[in-house]
Amino acid sequence: MTGLFVDGTWREAASRRTREIRCPADGSLVATVPEGGPEDSKMAIAAARRAFDQGPWPATSSLERAALLHRVADLLERDKETVARLESLDTGKRVVESRYDVDDITAVFRHFAGLAGAESGRVVDAGRADVVSRVVHEPVGVCSLISPWNYPLLQTAWKVAPALAAGNTFVLKPSELTPSSSIWLMQALEEAGLPAGVANLVLGAGPDVGPTLTEHPDVDLVSFTGGLVTGRSIMASAAPTVKKLALELGGKNPNIVFADADRETALDLALTAVFLHSGQVCSAGARLLVQDTIHDEFVAELVRRAERIRIGGPFDDDAETGPLISAAHRDKIEAYVAAGLAEGAELLTGGARPQGTQYDGGFYYLPTILGSCHAGMSVVREESFGPVLTVETFTDEDDAVATANDSIYGLAGAVWTSNAGRAERVAGRLRMGTVWINDYHPYVPQAEWGGYKQSGFGRELGLAGLEEYRETKHIWHNIDPSPQAWFDGKDVS
Numbered sequence: 001m002t003g004l005f006v007d008g009t010w011r012e013a014a015s016r017r018t019r020e021i022r023c024p025a026d027g028s029l030v031a032t033v034p035e036g037g038p039e040d041s042k043m044a045i046a047a048a049r050r051a052f053d054q055g056p057w058p059a060t061s062s063l064e065r066a067a068l069l070h071r072v073a074d075l076l077e078r079d080k081e082t083v084a085r086l087e088s089l090d091t092g093k094r095v096v097e098s099r100y101d102v103d104d105i106t107a108v109f110r111h112f113a114g115l116a117g118a119e120s121g122r123v124v125d126a127g128r129a130d131v132v133s134r135v136v137h138e139p140v141g142v143c144s145l146i147s148p149w150n151y152p153l154l155q156t157a158w159k160v161a162p163a164l165a166a167g168n169t170f171v172l173k174p175s176e177l178t179p180s181s182s183i184w185l186m187q188a189l190e191e192a193g194l195p196a197g198v199a200n201l202v203l204g205a206g207p208d209v210g211p212t213l214t215e216h217p218d219v220d221l222v223s224f225t226g227g228l229v230t231g232r233s234i235m236a237s238a239a240p241t242v243k244k245l246a247l248e249l250g251g252k253n254p255n256i257v258f259a260d261a262d263r264e265t266a267l268d269l270a271l272t273a274v275f276l277h278s279g280q281v282c283s284a285g286a287r288l289l290v291q292d293t294i295h296d297e298f299v300a301e302l303v304r305r306a307e308r309i310r311i312g313g314p315f316d317d318d319a320e321t322g323p324l325i326s327a328a329h330r331d332k333i334e335a336y337v338a339a340g341l342a343e344g345a346e347l348l349t350g351g352a353r354p355q356g357t358q359y360d361g362g363f364y365y366l367p368t369i370l371g372s373c374h375a376g377m378s379v380v381r382e383e384s385f386g387p388v389l390t391v392e393t394f395t396d397e398d399d400a401v402a403t404a405n406d407s408i409y410g411l412a413g414a415v416w417t418s419n420a421g422r423a424e425r426v427a428g429r430l431r432m433g434t435v436w437i438n439d440y441h442p443y444v445p446q447a448e449w450g451g452y453k454q455s456g457f458g459r460e461l462g463l464a465g466l467e468e469y470r471e472t473k474h475i476w477h478n479i480d481p482s483p484q485a486w487f488d489g490k491d492v493s
Contacts, residue, residue: 005199024092286388289393348370
């Protein structure tokens with residue numbers, strides 16, 4: 001049994017406890033893995049500390065670090081089908097989506113390999129002829145990397161690749177629900193030649209493993225992707241030792257459709273925005289804002305198409321979306337929808353589990369659309385992280401911006417219009433880290449990814465100047481939008 005990886009050695013948990021990993025699509029057993037706890041976290045941190053203070057990795061040249069990251073990317077290309085299958089079995093998502101994810105993960109490792117290979121300091125003018133003044137970049141130290149279950153290896157790659165590129169050591173804690181691809185990654189790092197102790201893996205539930213990883217004085221940086229409540233707790237636990245933090249805490253993302261938008265493409269991408277991976281995406285377009293003059297017609301067609309989306313398991317060729325991650329998460333979604341209806345929302349479609357024996361044992365929930373919503377409702381303000389779309393209306397540009405920004409979150413959003421000036425004005429006024437224009441969900445590793453407000457933050461460590469006083473926004477403008485046909489190219493029109 002492989003599971004915990006500490007100081008270059010695979011091991012059982014100190015408690016000898018194990019956890020069964022089951023596929024959310026049908027409840028079948030995927031793996032049995034060790035269930036770590038505080039002692040395992042302490043051992044992993046100690047190994048990472050030794051590897052940083054006494055090992056060769058921090059002093060390894062940037063070109064050598066880049067070469068190792070390229071070797072990991074090569075292994076991802078070699079094992080693409082294996083990794084995609086591991087991701088789909090753990091998460092229940094369609095294997096075609098997992099294949100796209102592996103391509104993205106490969107691109108992440110190659111991107112940070114390029115950054116590592118090009119790393120250099122700079123000379124600054126000290127104003128004196130007898131002084132050479134240089135700015136150099138050095139690794140932070142030991143990093144605790146805590147990743148979520150919805151995109152297990154992609155979110156992990158966003159943390160592991162830059163940590164290694166910069167010369168750090170780390171302890172990785174994936175979600176206890178989806179550990180399989182992280183186990184593969186440790187094996188790949190071994191094969192690629194990473195020194196022992198640089199990469200460490202601790203499996204286990206957040207309450208058992210997390211506090212040690214976020215409080216321990218030998219940890220220098222904590223990177224966490226997950227829920228807002230947990231993020232707040234991590235900030236508090238990291239405060240006594242003033243650790244560096246990178247937090248991505250989700251969002252409630254507005255998808256704004258003006259009357260002059262390319263209607264067909266906006267409809268197609270509105271489905272993708274919220275129902276991709278059953279809505280279990282931090283940047284999901286779960287708030288649809290439609291201009292009042294087209295609201296009724298647009299929403300009626302959206303409902304018609306949503307009702308034709310086919311649901312199934314990861315290896316079902318006819319499936320267009322899959323299950324939720326767990327029974328507990330489905331219960332949360334059901335309570336969320338019930339609360340919305342109690343607040344006055346109108347159920348336009350969905351709001352129930354699909355019927356049929358093919359769904360037995362899985363955690364399925366129908367694509368759901370709630371109408372008659374407004375920004376004062378908790379169903380609009382709180383993140384569902386499921387296949388639930390709330391629909392609001394707006395009158396004009398100012399109303400759209402004010403409604404969209406009326407949120408504690410600021411992760412992502414989109415604006416749909418054929419008016420280029422309006423598109424740029426609205427994108428500039430939205431308080432969000434990523435804004436798509438006439439598109440939804442594209443991502444490139446070269447662009448910034450982060451959020452405003454309570455969607456979290458991440459900083460370029462070691463920079464001085466205006467960066468600490470500015471937000472960073474990525475605006476993606478598709479100048480030739482067309483229907484994406486994400487749902488496997490099948491007709492949902």
